[in-house]
Amino acid sequence: MRITQCLQQALLGVSIAAVAVGVRAEEPIQPIQPVKEINQALAELGKKLYFDPRLSKSGFISCNSCHNLSMGGTDNLKTSIGDKWQQGPINSPTVLNSSLSVAQFWDGRAADLKEQAGGPIANPGEMASSHTLAVDVVASIPGYVREFKLVFGGNEINIDRITDAIAEFEKTLVTPNSRFDQWLLGDADAISTFEREGYELFKTSGCVACHNGEAVGGNSFQKMGIVEPYQTQNGVEGRVAVTGKDADRFTFKVPTLRNVELTYPYFHDGEAETLTEATDVMGRLQLGRQFSDEENAKIVAFLKTLTGDQPQFLMPILPPSVDGTPRPQPFD
Amino acid sequence: MRITQCLQQALLGVSIAAVAVGVRAEEPIQPIQPVKEINQALAELGKKLYFDPRLSKSGFISCNSCHNLSMGGTDNLKTSIGDKWQQGPINSPTVLNSSLSVAQFWDGRAADLKEQAGGPIANPGEMASSHTLAVDVVASIPGYVREFKLVFGGNEINIDRITDAIAEFEKTLVTPNSRFDQWLLGDADAISTFEREGYELFKTSGCVACHNGEAVGGNSFQKMGIVEPYQTQNGVEGRVAVTGKDADRFTFKVPTLRNVELTYPYFHDGEAETLTEATDVMGRLQLGRQFSDEENAKIVAFLKTLTGDQPQFLMPILPPSVDGTPRPQPFD
Numbered sequence: 332m333r334i335t336q337c338l339q340q341a342l343l344g345v346s347i348a349a350v351a352v353g354v355r356a357e358e359p360i361q362p363i364q365p366v367k368e369i370n371q372a373l374a375e376l377g378k379k380l381y382f383d384p385r386l387s388k389s390g391f392i393s394c395n396s397c398h399n400l401s402m403g404g405t406d407n408l409k410t411s412i413g414d415k416w417q418q419g420p421i422n423s424p425t426v427l428n429s430s431l432s433v434a435q436f437w438d439g440r441a442a443d444l445k446e447q448a449g450g451p452i453a454n455p456g457e458m459a460s461s462h463t464l465a466v467d468v469v470a471s472i473p474g475y476v477r478e479f480k481l482v483f484g485g486n487e488i489n490i491d492r493i494t495d496a497i498a499e500f501e502k503t504l505v506t507p508n509s510r511f512d513q514w515l516l517g518d519a520d521a522i523s524t525f526e527r528e529g530y531e532l533f534k535t536s537g538c539v540a541c542h543n544g545e546a547v548g549g550n551s552f553q554k555m556g557i558v559e560p561y562q563t564q565n566g567v568e569g570r571v572a573v574t575g576k577d578a579d580r581f582t583f584k585v586p587t588l589r590n591v592e593l594t595y596p597y598f599h600d601g602e603a604e605t606l607t608e609a610t611d612v613m614g615r616l617q618l619g620r621q622f623s624d625e626e627n628a629k630i631v632a633f634l635k636t637l638t639g640d641q642p643q644f645l646m647p648i649l650p651p652s653v654d655g656t657p658r659p660q661p662f663d
Numbered sequence: 664m665r666i667t668q669c670l671q672q673a674l675l676g677v678s679i680a681a682v683a684v685g686v687r688a689e690e691p692i693q694p695i696q697p698v699k700e701i702n703q704a705l706a707e708l709g710k711k712l713y714f715d716p717r718l719s720k721s722g723f724i725s726c727n728s729c730h731n732l733s734m735g736g737t738d739n740l741k742t743s744i745g746d747k748w749q750q751g752p753i754n755s756p757t758v759l760n761s762s763l764s765v766a767q768f769w770d771g772r773a774a775d776l777k778e779q780a781g782g783p784i785a786n787p788g789e790m791a792s793s794h795t796l797a798v799d800v801v802a803s804i805p806g807y808v809r810e811f812k813l814v815f816g817g818n819e820i821n822i823d824r825i826t827d828a829i830a831e832f833e834k835t836l837v838t839p840n841s842r843f844d845q846w847l848l849g850d851a852d853a854i855s856t857f858e859r860e861g862y863e864l865f866k867t868s869g870c871v872a873c874h875n876g877e878a879v880g881g882n883s884f885q886k887m888g889i890v891e892p893y894q895t896q897n898g899v900e901g902r903v904a905v906t907g908k909d910a911d912r913f914t915f916k917v918p919t920l921r922n923v924e925l926t927y928p929y930f931h932d933g934e935a936e937t938l939t940e941a942t943d944v945m946g947r948l949q950l951g952r953q954f955s956d957e958e959n960a961k962i963v964a965f966l967k968t969l970t971g972d973q974p975q976f977l978m979p980i981l982p983p984s985v986d987g988t989p990r991p992q993p994f995d
Contacts, residue, residue: 382733391728391744401714401981408993412723416748418994593983605986641980648973649733651925654937661740662750 390659403593474650506639722991735925806982838971861965
């Protein structure tokens with residue numbers, strides 16, 4: 332009898348769980364998963380490097396300068412500021428949830444976060460250092476030498492290990508627990524009717540065809556301007572630069588819409604200043620649909636439910652340079 | 664009888680305490696006191712503003728850009744980088760323990776931290792905004808509006824309240840518990856014999872005449888180049904710009920030596936790259952004394968015992984701009 336009860340309760344439990352999960356199991360967007368399987372020591376080292384402007388020639392620009400973790404993992408500028416105030420060609424994408432992307436950069440030219448991390452360090456228009464110089468700087472700093480030894484178990488410091496650490500830190504930068512995810516997980520009151528209607532519009536009008544999955548984007552490349560060509564002064568042509576295929580002209584990685592309330596301005600050229608504008612342009616150019624003001628407002632309201640818990644961490648204290656550390660060269 | 668015992672013990676306690684304090688009571692340097700009487704809510708608001716690059720015209724430069732709390736409260740550059748990569752005229756002093764200074768800036772032109780905080784925001788060569796614009800930006804951001812109301816109890820946002828908050832945060836940036844302070848507080852093993860000998864030299868050769876008190880400096884103005892003139896390409900003339908008195912030419916606020924291991928390069932022009940060089944120049948120009956290599960090394964070793972606990976805090980998450988927020992103008 333008790334076994335039967337037990338079994339009944341167990342079956343009931345399974346059934347409830349299935350329903351609870353099942354409620355939103357058919358949705359094209361999945362909740363952000365919390366971080367798992369992180370090498371904590373490697374990530375802590377990576378956090379220091381992420382915040383260290385000594386990886387740049389000037390000693391002034393760090394990863395966090397353009398992917399600012401106080402501001403949604405972006406710089407909130409149309410295009411970024413590089414060494415000697417050079418104007419970058421493209422909008423800095425958010426680092427938040429970037430581990431979920433199919434590839435890195437707008438054109439997907441880096442396969443993963445580790446490959447990405449090496450790019451800006453050596454880009455003359457961004458951090459303007461070189462991998463050799465960056466390694467020399469890090470290897471000259473006793474505090475880093477100790478920490479690399481602790482983490483990697485050997486004396487070698489190279490760009491592979493530096494970018495490995497930065498990438499590990501970046502993997503921790505996910506933003507679970509948005510109101511939308513709470514709704515996906517079964518809390519019917521987590522979003523309002525208006526926001527829910529925005530989500531329905533987002534699905535029925537076709538936005539979700541590209542903006543789907545855990546990151547609500549980031550998992551495919553698509554042409555900017557399908558129904559109508561996109562007009563811009565920005566000369567960047569997207570994925571064609573990687574593949575060489577003419578069909579990939581103006582094709583870009585679909586950006587994640589997670590935390591999109593924080594990652595303004597929008598598009599690869601940063602020309603859309605507001606979510607209202609971005610939603611309007613996307614509707615017309617990608618879907619051939621003119622959203623009414625109310626429809627637009629609903630979609631924007633939905634998009635704002637995608638803001639998740641921002642990564643919270645202690646500001647890192649960087650190990651100091653010593654007499655032999657190569658000095659920054661901001662004005663040479 | 665028990666009362667007598669009690670009294671004896673109490674008197675003994677007082678006596679021991681007096682001795683414990685008394686051990687180093689005659690020293691010209693006092694331990695950094697932990698933060699007291701802080702308005703925590705005001706400081707938390709100030710922390711956000713301190714890290715907010717939207718106080719600059721470009722949207723790229725925050726207080727933390729040049730007074731980086733990951734790097735001893737400085738930028739570790741000879742002179743700082745301002746709006747459009749302008750080269751600043753002078754070395755950024757550390758914000759750490761700056762609440763202990765007699766006045767702010769190298770020339771003391773601001774009476775206190777609050778007055779200081781308004782300077783760089785509106786300086787065309789630094790953050791290049793204006794107080795009006797900075798207030799407009801902050802007042803447009805709902806997250807700030809709520810927090811100002813909570814903290815100040817009213818709707819008004821003005822530069823007075825903005826700088827009040829920044830200054831309150833900066834008051835929290837003290838660095839107690841250095842090894843030297845542990846020694847001052849009675850732990851004889853906290854510094855080595857070599858370091859202790861460096862401290863004795865620091866006192867007997869006269870460094871301590873200017874570098875004394877809780878901050879080991881910061882409490883007086885002195886001429887740079889007393890015994891021998893200081894040679895520099897840097898055109899800044901110091902306190903004469905404030906007082907108009909010819910006697911104040913090349914007079915600067917004595918910098919704090921707290922955390923000096925982290926605040927390289929040194930002097931108002933940032934021309935001394937190492938503590939060894941700075942100690943040598945100071946000895947010759949201020950004291951007419953050529954330190955031997957060993958003496959220099961001892962003083963440098965002592966100086967490195969002044970590195971205290973760095974402020975540890977959660978990286979702030981900034982409230983996002985909204986459609987009506989004035990946009991940054993990095994390239995105009």
